[in-house]
Amino acid sequence: MRTFSHILGLLCFAAPAVVNAMVHHIEAVTPRAGQRGTTVEVVIDGAYLKDPREVLFFRPGIKCLEVKALPPLERKVSLHHGGYREDQVLCRFEIAPDCPLGLHPLKLRTATELTTLSTFAVTAYPVYHEQEQKQGANDAASAAEAIALGTSVHGRIDSVRLSDVDLYRISGKAGQHLSVEVDSVWLTERHYAESEFDLMVRLLDANGKELARNDDSALHLQDPIASMVLPKDGEYLVEIKQRVFKDGPRCYYLAHIGDHPRPLVAYPAGGKAGTSVQTALLGDPEGEVKQSVSLPAMAGDFSLYNKMPSPLPMRVSAYDNVLEDRAAEETHVKALPAALNGIIEAAGDSDAFTVSAKKGERWHVKVFARSLGTPLDPRISIQRVGAENAEVNADDATLEDRGLYAMSRAIQRKEMMDPAIVWEPKEDGEYAISITDMRGLGDPTSVYRIEVDAVLDEIDTFLQARVIDMVECPRLTGITVPQGGQWTVNVNLADGPGNTYKGELDLVAHGLPKGVRMIAPRMRAGQRQTPVQFVAEAGVKPQCALITLECKAVDGRPLVSRSQQSFPFLGHSGGRAWHSFVVDHYALAVMEPPPFAIEVAQPQIPLSQNGELTLAVKVVRQPGFKEDVEYQFDWVPNGVEGEPTITLPADKSEGTLRLSASTAAAPGTYQLAITASTVGGEYYLGTGRTRTSTKFFDLTIAQPYIALKSNPTAVRRGEKAQVVWDIEHKKPFEGEAEAVLLGLPKGVSVVNAPKFKPGDKQLIFEIAATNDALLGQYKELSCEITVSERGQQIRQRMGKGILRVDPAIAQTSSTSR
Template sequence: MTIQGQLGSGSRGEIDLFRIPAKEGQQLSVEVDSVRISYNHYGDSEFDLAVRILDESGQELATNDDNPLHLQDPVVSLKLSYDGLAYVEVRRSVFAPRNTIYCLHISENRRPLVAYPPGGQAGSKQVITLLGDPTGDYEETIDIPEKIGRFEYFSGSPSSLLLRSSPYPNILENQTALETFVDKLPSVLNGIISQAGDTDVFRISAKKGDRLQVRVFAATLGSPIDPKIRIRSTDSKSKPGSIELEVDDALLTDHDIFGTSFRGGGGLKEVLDPSVIWEPTADGDYLLEIEDTSNSGGPTGIYRVEIVSPKNVIHTALVSRANDWMECPRTSSLAVPQGNRWTVNVSILPGQGNTYRGELNIIANGLPAGVRSVSPRVPSGAKLWPVQFVADQSALLKGALVTLEVVPIDSSHRLKSRSQQNIPFINHPGGDAWRTVRLNRFVLGVTEPAPFTIDVTPPSVPLVRGGELAILVKVTRREGFNQPVQFRCDWRPPGIGFPPTQVIPSGQNEAFLRISAQERAPLGILPIVVVASTVREDFSDYVGTGHVRVSSAIVNLTITEPYVELTSQPESIRRGQRKQFVWTVRHKRPFEGEARVKLIGLPKGVHLINPLPLLTKHLKEISFQVEATNEALLGRVAGLSCEVVVETEGQEILQRTGSGTLRIDPKL
């Protein structure tokens, strides 16, 4: 049976107690779902429960708080030795004054904790031994799925065991020998760290120039061990030699898990399981050793080591980029109003061992009728890129599951593409959820029409390094809609600066977006796009909840070298003095007409004297006349620069250049 319960939020720790009939020889299995069905995590232990099984006198028969299978959700099973009554007690591990929901599963089923071997070859039948049940181990024959990767196996229990489907057959450790021989690679090794201090050894042959991914699955599959691997060379007598590779824990990205941000970089069990790319330094035999750093070995200390040739894989991921890792519709959801656009930044993340470097196209698969995607060509090495979805006015109000596939521009390259989104179980800032929902497709919905559209006027002139550019942004309002509209640039190419959120007030339809380029901004054509939303007094648009959101079309912005480069020698001036401050001009790009130049950064009490110089493409130097008053601050002032304004095609291009120094001395 399954009981839905709740521990109350009172000032005292509440305990729920359930009475059940007991029979001698009967198996009693109890599991709790609480953390796994919780709706938030405030960083404390409000969903961390514990279970005890008591006899009629209140004596404890079995108990569990945390475990390798479900982490904070307890699971316990025992064989009863008497007739009468038994009691199941559910309580908090640590008191927290909040309501705590849970589901309690009480049954007579067997409750194994792991399977050995913990997987098999895809498409085959595999005999597994189920370990950890109090009544003893037992065997079952299961069908291994054709799909490569992790899969669930329930074996009659309310919750599943996790196993692996792999392309290669199993090799089981030889428990009666010091070493287990592996005849060829790729291969899948399986074993059990059966006691504390145990080290299993596999002898493998490899060649210099091989490139192998060595990935361990242990904690990930519910094993209690914290595995560590070591690869040693062997000497001429086949004895253990020097250590070539030693790996303990892993990053989540080592397991191709992206989009989760946890304190300390952990949060999921995969961080305990090593995963590494190994390149042997010589032909010959090697010893792969695996041990448990936590001394938690025992009958359920299973592990699996998959040694394969890594493939070129690139993942497209939607990642929440809001503060404190909450799920953020503004940055990671796909809601497209009819007759409008929406744009998100897609993370482009190489899998472990990927060697492909090159340009890509992003293709959306599974879009509903009337919806199309727009994305410029992705340059080599880009980690983040805008993808836009456009819904026709006639597109039906419906949802779809879509993938974003990356395709090499150079068709001679073979590349696997996978989509991924990890959504944390968290609904507020400041939490620390270790549970996530992992998706391999993205949910897209066509929504009702938005009350406005937003457009960006494509720049007719380039943005120069070290310069600024003003771009016109226009809002087109539907009849009856006169509310403020706020807009921002979520897509921020490297080296390009954007202002914070701007608001177009009621009664107005235009604003200027002022963007700037650093002096080392990448040259070339970059996409820019503006996202906009309605304004609410009760909700910020930072997260996006409760707002109608649209985007402009993606337009191109060209980044070029500056027109000129100005330099100066250190200069000095005395209080009460006027003096020419000379700057040398180096022309980098020609321009027509005259450019206005202004010296900026002067300290208090130092002024420019008009007229200011005008710059043409023929001048080699310019000078400013400066005056220091008696109130001028004495001392050295650094960081002076020149602001150059060039007019072309009816638009002003502003550039800042130079870094001058001026010393203010006392009056003689």
């Protein structure tokens, strides 16, 4: 249960989103798509895009041949959460003939920043740009725009007070396919609003009679897919419109209109790595098609294209397929691990596979159905043959079960409807793994795949900032390393399902540019976040790179370790992302030197539990740099708090930053860094700012010098008393220490300010109560102890005492008479 103070803390942390603009760098990429084998001019616009240098792509097949700044937009465009789109950058993308189809995530490096992520789509068809100049110009059949089959139409729905409809005319022959896929939600690069569009497609004859329609599809969710076989030679119409009207401009879409087949699922939906599998492609209006598919050598997700503009998702495993025996009630599985494949073909259908398992074995059971784009909403159960009750029942998965550690729980992903569990048989025997549709439905395309493999120890790395809606936050997750300097970022770890390794970990970086190195403190057992520092030598040229971070067990135990970062694109307000992109590499950029550096003096004394420590901070300014600088801690150990962000004025170069520790802070030595930035741009996400950090310094957390214990004390109004603390010495100190008594009520004060030295057994405060002292019992007495060591003062709070304030004797006697 969350406490009120915890909730209040979250609200306070969320406050900047209200009072400060939540601005991303890239707000639009135009056009949204290009055909492979071509070179396309693309305009990127948004905020803080001045001095562009290069474009970084996360997938192969695209190169940026040219990047240059354009004049700012003539009219700024107001953004949903504050700020404005005004900067423009012209890019020339060269798309290779064999470039992978689909979305390609990208970032732009400027002189000072690495932008937030956006995407660009690559198609197999030539791109036709809708010609509608005014809303309604192509809404009627007589005004439909003529296009050729084998075209990707880049259009948009502009619904301002009236619903927009786009019509396209094609010519076809009898027996020919007419297949249309409309990408809209999948295509969006919008972070907030203006993408709450749910489009539908209708296929019409020349007279406007409906022949086929689709609103939502199991394969593409809100984005529709429609396919038919043409009944005769002639002209046909493709209609694209909103399913539910929403007033608002700029709903972009990419409609792939062709004569290609459009199967919706493959069965079986995978096979053994490095082999060929015979599949049946299901769901096409012309019927089932057989195809041999060569599978890659690496296990994991796989995309089958087969002439379609978008692929059929498939899986590759390290073990053999088992296909359901449709003639038997149960399909026997010779041995685990295995991949179990079948179809829930009709309403009420249920499939079962019998396996042999032993007590003590640990199996990871993962269902793939909705994640493969099939309409099946699976539920599985595992039951020992002959037993009355199932050991396992599951219908949905957690983010961790599906390995989506970097994602917000508000993100909507179809694979979250597929269960995934760790199964540990309770005894030796035969078990039945059963699967059905949890709604009782079924059809010939309700394909599933159940992968049962041994649980492996897995600890993955991910970058995620806990900000509103889990949007990308460059100030907390961007890896921008200044030439000759360093940048520090927090890396999170996530245990894979069933992971048993709980020991110390080392982080290893792969793919760093020459001259860039990573400093990563060894992670303690159970620690799941650490600051990691990237350092660039002075001579390293500014550049971009894709890197991964791998966890290694200190004791040498084999670990699976992957890298992950998630980027939500919100389809509607409130944080529920209709579309998101997950990458398996982190973007790193070496930046041009910032106009300042920040340094911190290595503390010579430890931070004590229940104590405070003040650090000396220095900003080294380059000639001509006369701006404010902000600095703070972005990571501190558990039980330690850093002072909130400090702003150092432009006319100053020295400041301080305090740390405080509670009793929960674990003694030990930790590596910390202070991060700093310019104050322009936007505070919340950090766009429009130049950043750097101090080098790592060692912070030692130690037990307090003493412990204090007291018995309850009473004082009467108008009298004096003593508060006596027994001293237990924990570690030595030199000289005398000062003490302050805290928690006294109004009207009670300390008469003396005692000091104590090593070896003293008691600390005695003499207190006096006025005639107006507040009566009652006060349970929050404590002491603040100040010890001087190596020229620095160390403050600690400790002890818990009780004081009772009683009435004066005279008042008591008068009352009794």
